[in-house]
Structure formats: C-alpha cells, structure tokens
Amino acid sequence: MMYRLPQREGEWIDRTRSLAFTFEGVRYEGFAGDTITSALSAAGVMILGRSFKYHRPRGILSFANHDVNAIFQVGPVPNVRGDVTPLADGMEVLAVNTVGGLQSDRAQWIDRLGRFLPVGFYYKAFNSKRFFPRWERLIRNLSGLGQISVDAPRLQTPKRYAFCDVLVIGGGVAGEAAARAAAATGAKVMLVDESTRVSAHSADGVDVLTSSYVAGVYADRWAAVIEPHRMTKVRAGAIVFATGAIEQPIAFHNNDLPGIVMAGAAQRLLQRHSIAVGRKVLVVTTHRAGYEAAVALLDAGLSIAHIVELNSTSVAPDLSSLLIQRGVKVVVGDAPIEAERNAEGCVAAVHFAGERIDCDAVLMSGGWAAAAQLLLQAGGKTAFDDAAQMHLPSELPAGCFVSGAINGLFNAEAACMEGRTAGRAAAEFASATVPPSGSSIIARSSSPVAPSPHRRQDPRGKDFIDFDEDLQVKDIENAIHEGFDSIELLKRYTTVGMGPSQGKHSNLNAARILAGKRGLSMDQVGLTTARPMYHPVPMKHLAGRGFTPERATPIAPRHSDAGAVWMLAGNWRRPEYYMREGESREQCIAGEVAVVRNSVGLIDVGTLGKIEVHGPDAGAFLDRAYAGRYSDLKVGMTRYGLLLDEAGTIVDDGVVARLHEESFYFTTTTGGSAGVYRDLLRLNALWGLNCSLVNVTGHRAAFNLAGPRSRDLLSAMTSVNLNDGAFPYLGVREGIVGAANARLLRVGFVGELGYEIHVPHSHAQRVWDGLVEQGRKFDLRLFGVEAQRVLRLEKGHFIIGQDTDGLTNPFEAQAGWAVRMQKPFFIGQRSLRLLERRGPRQLLVGFEIENAVPALKECHLAIDNGEIAGRVTSVTYSNTLGKTIGLAMIKPSLAVLGTKLTFRVTDGSTVTATVCPTPFFDHDNQRQKFGVAA
C-alpha cells in the first residue's frame, strides 16, 4: 500500500495547506501541490478506477500524464485526468466506468467472461440486424467513461494566438537547456511543459507555460497548446522537440493489479509528492531505468525486496553491483509469470520460474518508446534503433530539432549538451533570412536496452498489452492469426492504441509481437500514423465560440424598429417581412405586395454586391466577363448582366450601369458578391486589360423604391429630373437625394415604376428616414424579401440558385436574350455554342393553377407517364392575379404553352397546372416602363 513519507527536500507539495475532498463519497485530505491521484495514493487508496472492458480494478500505471485507468468524474466534468489535475479544496471525485461504485462494481462479472470475449468480438457476434439494437444498448450502458452532465455550466474557453522564434516542447533537462541556449542568442523562446513546475523560468528570457501540453503540431510549425483554461495557437520559427520517452510495461499475468506501476511512476510519486509506492518493492526491468529507480527508492529509505532483470546479461552491471552491495537481491535472466492478488485485489506477490516473491509494489521498466508523436505530426520520420530498442528520429523536417530521451539520450549530462546545441541551432534557423533547407540529427550515444520478451505463458490468465482498451497479448496474437497482420489492420481490428492514451504504452509492444510473429524487423512492421491530439483535449477547447460573421446593412436598426422578422441571405441579415399587430405572416406579405402594386413600397437592397470598374478597357473587360455587351452601352444607361462559368452555366446576375465613358457600376446577387468580385479580379489579372475593379458593396447602401407613386415620392427629395424623357426606364443618373450623393437606377425587378437609390453608407439612414417620412403621404410600406419574391415571380424573373442550378445554361433558363453570341469572346461562349447546337435538356417555364394550392412547394416533381419530367423551382399564390403561379424546370417536350403539367406533392397526390407565358403580370412591362396613372 502506498503512503506519504515525512517531508523531503524538493517535494512539490505544501504541507501547510491541507485540502479536503471526497472520493466515491469518502472524505480524504491532501496537500496543495497534490494531484487527485497523488492525494488518493498518499491516503492509501490503491484502486482508482475500473478498466474499460473487463471492469477490473486498476490503480496507477504510469503517473506520467496519460494514466488512463486513473481518470475521474469531478462534479459535472467527466474524464478528468487524475495524474495531472491539481487537487482543489472541496472536490467531489468519482471513479468512472463503474456500475454502482468502484468497490462493488456490478459489472465485475465481465472479467470472468473474458474467455468468451475474444478479439474482434463485436464483429463476430453482432452481425444480426435484428438483435443489434439490443446489444448496442447493453454495450453502451456497460462501456464508456464519465457521464456528461446536461446541467454543466457553460464556460467560455478563450483562444489566443502567439508567436515565437523557438518553441521548446518539454521542460526536462534537454528542453530546459535548449530553451536557455536559444534565449541566450536573443531569440523569443516559449517552453511548454505538462508539469506544474519546470526549472527554466522567465528570468532566462523564456516564456514558460506549465500545466500545458502541445496537442498537435501542424504545417509550418503551427502548434496547438492546451493550457488549463485556454488554447494558444503558436506559430514558431523553429521547434525543439524535447518530448522525452515513455516507459513501457512488461507483459505477465495480472500485470494490471493495483500496486504494479512503471518505475518512472514510483520515482515521480516519490520526488514530487513524497509518496512511497510500498513497503516491500519488487523491480522487474529490461532497462537501466529500473535499476536507477531502485537506487532512488533505496536512497529514500524504502525497502527493495528484489530486482529481476529479464535480459540474460545485465544492462547495468555497475548499478547491479552497487545494489547488491547495499543488500538488494538481484536476479538476471528470469521473467515474471504471474502476479498474485491480496484480499483487496492489489498485488501481493509475483511468481517467477524459480520462486515466488512477496511484495506490495512492483516496478516495471520494459524499455522506452520515444515520445515522437508530435515530431511525426510535424512531418518527421523515425526508424527503429536496435541498440536503443526504440524508434528514434531519422529525418527531421525543416526547422525541427530534437534533443534528450526522444533521441535516445537517457544520460542527463549528454541530454543537456545536446539540448544546448539544438536550442542554438533552432534560434539560428528562426533568425535566418533564408532558412536552411533541412536540419540534421545530432549523433547520439545510445543506452543499451534489451527487447522486452513476451514469453508464451499460461493461456488462462490475462497479460495486458493495452491498459486503455483491455487488450492482452493473446488478443494481439489471435488477430495476427486471423490475418490482421499489418500494423494498421491490427490496430483497427483489436483497437490497440485507440484508447485515451493513444497507444503511448501499447503500440511499441504490439509492434514487437507482430514483428516476432511474422519474423519481420521493427521497421518492416512500422508504426501507425500519429495524429493530433496528443492527449485527450477537453471539448471546451475545441468547440469555442461560433465565428461566422453576419453582415447587416446600415438600415438594420430601422428594420428592427419596424418589426422586421429576420432571415439570413448569404451571410447577410435581411428582413423577411415586417410583422404587423394582429396579422399573420401571409397577411403581412400580401399587404406588402399590394402596396407595391398600388402605391409605393421601399426595400433595403444594400446587400447586393456593388462593384465599380474603371479604365479605358472597362467596357472590353465586361464584354469578356459577362454574357451581354457593354462596350456599346450609352453613358447614363443600364443593362442586365448575366455571368457564366466556362461550362456556360449561369453563376450570377445583376445590373450594369455606365456612369462615364470609362466607368461602370454594377451589382451582383447578395450571396455572390465576394465570390464574383474575386473571380473578376482573377480574370482581370489574367487578361491584363487596362482597367481596375473596386468592391464598394460595404461602402454603398441601396434601396429600391417601387410602385406607381415612387416617382411622386422621390421627386420631392431629389434634384434629378425624373421625367420619362430625362430619365427613361433602364437609365442611371447621379444626383442629390436628401443631402446625399446618390446613384439612381431605373430598374424593374418587381415590375413597377421604381428606382434603386445607391447612397454612401454614412448617409443611408438619413436618406431612408427621408423616404419613409415623404412616403407617409403615399401610404408607403416597407417590404421584405418574401414580398419581393412574390413580386418578381409575378414578373417571371428567375432567382439564380433557386430557379437555376449548377447545370442550368441561359438557353434553358430562357435568358438567351441576355447573351450576345456574336461577341468575339466571353466566358462560357465556346460552351454555349456547343449547348446551342445540342439543344436544351430542360426549360424554365411559367405555370399557373386557377386556385390556391398550399400543398405545392418548391422541388416537387413534375411527373409524365410515370417518369420524372422536371421540378417546381418557385411557386406562390398571387393575390394580384387571383391564382397560383410558379416556375418549373421541365423537359422541353412539355414546355409548350397550354400543356398540362402534373406535379406530385408531398402526400403523393397530384396537382395539375398549365404552362403559360411569362411575365404573369403586366405582360408588356408597361408599368415598369411608363408607370400607371395614379
């Protein structure tokens, strides 16, 4: 049983500050500086959790920040890593993955069924669809870790960006030396370490982040650093990977009993928290580290029962003889067979071939795996080094350096020297104006290790390879026998390395077994890809805040005041309609439509993309980019613009106005503005014409004042002569509206006399207010997007992206009139020639139904002789016309005036409609051209 020693020099705990907490409802005390795990260990609590699959009692394994069987539920927070989480006063800690508590876990019976739960059990057992849901429920209830609390408080977890010349990952001997050496050259250095304490500090000119880890290293030295309460995204000029190495377990029966820990865990417990692992310690080792741990424990006054080395000749004869002199029994060339448990379920003894050794703690040291995951993510490569029995860095990407145990150096002095060299090289790389193309690996003095033998043992017991996923040696072997004999297949079939620790103490041994079984070298076997995250990252760091910006026009507050119901169009907020007291949505929209037809309405169209093109070649540029012709457009006039892609597909539309000989002003759709502007910039760069483009979408606000009374209203506010002769339909004029410099475009999207009024953003609200004020005389109403959709549909105008799709060409959309095929060149022309010859595959037509048909919706299919013949793209009931109208994309044979179309609605019934000419309303466009008498 573990216990706390009297005060020791250098311990990390503050014995003057006691912290009280509960674990599984029982009250305990620890000290400030304890972690949850260390406080429990000091109190003699050995069983900290239940294993993932078999619900076996588990305790500390590594105490190295990836102790997967010592994770806890702390209040509402699930899966708290006990080995790194500082103890806090009043913590309520529960074990995870138990049914009814840790001690009397009702799921313990699963351990006895182990024989019937072979590797690949899920795949073998649950292939009946009928019973699968039941199995799924059962398994979901039995497995899993912490509980998610839906009542958990919402926490804001910020993100931060940071920049440094040299990022040092790991604050051990090598990392500290690297950080200091780099800082000494004047470089800006950041050091990240998972511990609460490191030796390097800010006085060395190093920005030190403790209790933090690098979760991932991405392209161009971009690292995600997870701090306790925020994530920092660091861009580093160079990175020193001093990430160390991870001690590996040794496989023998019941090697998972509480009390059996890694040698490093015992040392950390001792040095940081003054905790003794037991009163009678057995060391089982293949590596010098086991002897070093024994010496450290002996120095602290602990009793070492035995040291058993698995190698046939000792890897550390110097330490071995030292320990023998101090009275420790050392056995070389023996291997543990089985651990025996006591009444509490903890280790009581270990059986070897020759003897049984009583003990209350076992230290395992089965060699090391380089913590190269982050280096591999950065693009580094490793190769297996037979002398070191580790995968060591073999290839480093530019700006990446390694030092210390990751590079096979376990000697502090050598690691320190190597760290300094790496730190200086990293600083030099970061400061170089022309960075050197690659970096080299520093020669290392290897530390001899023997491979960990996995002797074939009694097949009845459990010898664990993966403590996260409860995988035994035989599971790996069986998977290989079943043909999953490549490292990637083996991983996926057995789930080895897929638990919370991501194979930190299982991948190397699994690869060894595979190499042994197949007679391959370790490099031939390889390792699975190391991906972010290095540790399990709490979701709070990943979720963060939504970062989708929404745009609003300067009129937004007025819309809100007027009762706007908002909708999103692209990333713009637009009023869908204006809510009126006591009226339904449909009534509101119908009222807005009626006022535009009968008097005057006002809509904010500031969301349209607005682009200017200036220069001698401006007209030529538009001729090449758009399907229409603009070089012959008269100054002061506008023309419809249709933008195609190279396949001849319609991608955008708008109105092109010629302001001056060499200046055009044109609009794009609301959703398309950014993309269209970017595409046009590219074409301009490609063609090299003498003109330039300016995006004034945000700079200018725009309103459409439409209705028979729009001229009467506007004339009171502007110096511009609005008479038909002076300012005809499709004209554009510049002048003063209110007190603002405005561009007025006489356009007819909604089919009434109307003016688009484009004013600078800063004047928008005043002009809007003036129009609304003047409009009182004419019963002006604001109208929203929905009313505009109805109005334009009455005119038969299509909306790109609704009535057209990613395959629609202008001929099919009946917009051939907007295309000038005889121009020398425009985007999409060559494809249109081909499409023109081929003829349309579908046609956009208008249809009408005499009565209201609320069931008919957009995307309902047209059916002809049992086959799909097209679809509805727009449909509405028009109060103006007293019937249902719509547009449909249908096969050409049906696109004949008077044809009866059959649409199938959601409930399967059919609706009959008649193909009719468009516009549905004011067929000759008299109203928009000349207005109507008031």
Added chain:
Amino acid sequence: MKQLRCPLNGVRPVSEFAYAGEVRDMPDPDACTDPQWADYVFNRSGVPGVKREWWCHIASGYWFIAERDTARDAVIDTYPVEKLREVHRA
C-alpha cells in the same frame, strides 16, 4: 496551418488565401474541337507533382501564382501574374 508567401503581402497564414486551381492554357475557342474544349472545361489533372496554381490574398484582392509540389504539399515559389504572362510571351 500552412503559410504562404504572397508576393505583395509577404508570408501570411493560408486561411487568408483563396485557391482557384491549376494555371491551364485555354485552347483557342475558335480553332479547337468540341472534345478538346470539353477536356479543358471539365477535366483536371490530379497527378502529383509541381503545379502552377492560382492563389488570391483575399483581404487585398491580390491574385498571384504559386508553384506547389502537390506530392509534398510544399510551395516552391510564388510570383505575380505578370511574370506568368511574360513566360507566355516568351
């Protein structure tokens, strides 16, 4: 996140850039056959190797050319579009 060196704005994170595919020569629309034109419009080469690509620094609206080894995802060079036209004239 990757970085890209914009010829106008210097080294910037790749999230500030938009990509518009490989630089491809348009066949003469008046001289080419329909299959040649369709090949130009619809087919792209996915063969790994060094490609000349269109990139745009979104904030400044600046288009430039990047030569990128798609096998290694390594940008070899970036330069203004003018240089591309010079190459074409040469």
